[in-house]
Amino acid sequence: MNTPTRVRFAPSPTGYLHVGGARTALFNWLFARHNQGAFILRIEDTDKSREREKAVQIIYDGLRWLGLDWDEGAGKGGQHGPYFQSERNDIYERYLSLLKQKGMVYEDDGAIRFRSARKPVVVDDLVCGRIEFDRSMDPDLTIRRPDGSWIFHFANVVDDIEMKISHVIRGEDHLTNTAKHVELYSALEIQPPKFAHIPLILNQDGSKMSKRDAGASLAGYIKQGYAPEAVRNYLCLLGWSPKDNREKIGIEEVIALFDLTKINRRNASFDLNKCFWLNGQYILQMSLTRFRELSQPFIEAAGIVVSDESYLLNVLGIVKEKIKLFRDVPDWISYFFTDSFVTESEAVEKTLKSSAALDRLAQLRAKFAGENEWTPEGLELSLKTIAAKLGCKTGELVHPARVAVSGRSVGPSLYHMLAIMGKERVLRRFDLAIQSFNGNDGRS
């Protein structure tokens, strides 16, 4: 008998999405997709949070950003709703009366507690293996507070039953809680789902990753301009691997290969460096269209005015290989769009502010002015011709030219940069540089 695969991600709306939570969601999603099952989003807001709407939105945004679409649940609907625990009171009441009938609960100062069977509980965890819990010493579980609100463990179990969850995939911090949950299932005489407890994500120093730690919040990656596919790829590799030493691996292939039993049992620590590197790899191999798409919010936020889309695409095309984070895009391209760019004084001092350099720049300007074909190859040839004529190294022309047109010492390939900027703009900037720094050669 094949019960359909149904898994859920059940975050509590705390106002941010932790990378550990994102990875739990990802593993659930991968498992659902691998088995053609359903991935459900349930919001565990039994503890009436203050800014629920906003907090829930952050969860939606994070999951969507990672491309983890849910088939059923909050913000989507489905056959097993409502998907907010705060709206499921009647259901919990129903299950409570069931337990009452069986005499398995009792009142304690207004709260309702579940009487433990006090017998050992065995859990066959898909990741951790067979685990035996000695329940003899544990206190009884509270399931409802005096004010009528519900405790997580109870609501969680009831919801998993009602939503017909087949596999509970969650963080290892719930491993010992599972014994309590299993007791609840037994009391309700319902076969528990399969459990898979995935290891936690820790900081580099081994401490538990908490809200304020660098890299802990998914929102941080969005803000810094990571490519979602890169972060998702990195998260896949935290506790799981394709077993063949590959690092960059497409999501379709991960779905095909994904298997709970291959998940590592060891806690992982988050390597921001590697995530950063992988992001660079993704950008390097990304299409220009995708690159442009992911750059957009940052270009917009920086107030760069783009009137010519094809010019922008050309510019992005030559800086793409330099970019590691989309956040850095504006800085790499701003001077392509305005003549009033910031000049690095150090670069000017070093390569431009000497009469010799300005002379060379003037020679180059004269040569470029007569340029018929304004192409990278043509410009390179001309520049080298001038270098030969003046008897200087190409670098002695390249560097002043770069600083003259961009204000900085680092940038994309000079010839391509000049070609894209266009003759008019380049000659103008050469002139501007010669004017403003000529006669300012106060140094020896």
Place this chain on the structure above:
RNA sequence: GACCCUAUCGUCCAGUGGCCUAGGACACUCCCCUUUCACGGGAGUAACACGGGUUCGAAUCCCGUUAGGGUCGCCA
């Protein structure tokens, strides 16, 4: 403290009794490529926590110790 999980380079993974004088990737160092910065190529540093078993043979199996993490809430 009790209970549970875990233990391979600094980090992420590979390794499931002999192919391991332990492999890949990130980071780091050096070299090459190069107009800058990157990319790319090459080389290098670096690990089976410890102690007992089992076995002809152990990173791989068992036990213990130690260490780390988790749970013991009327938080989720």
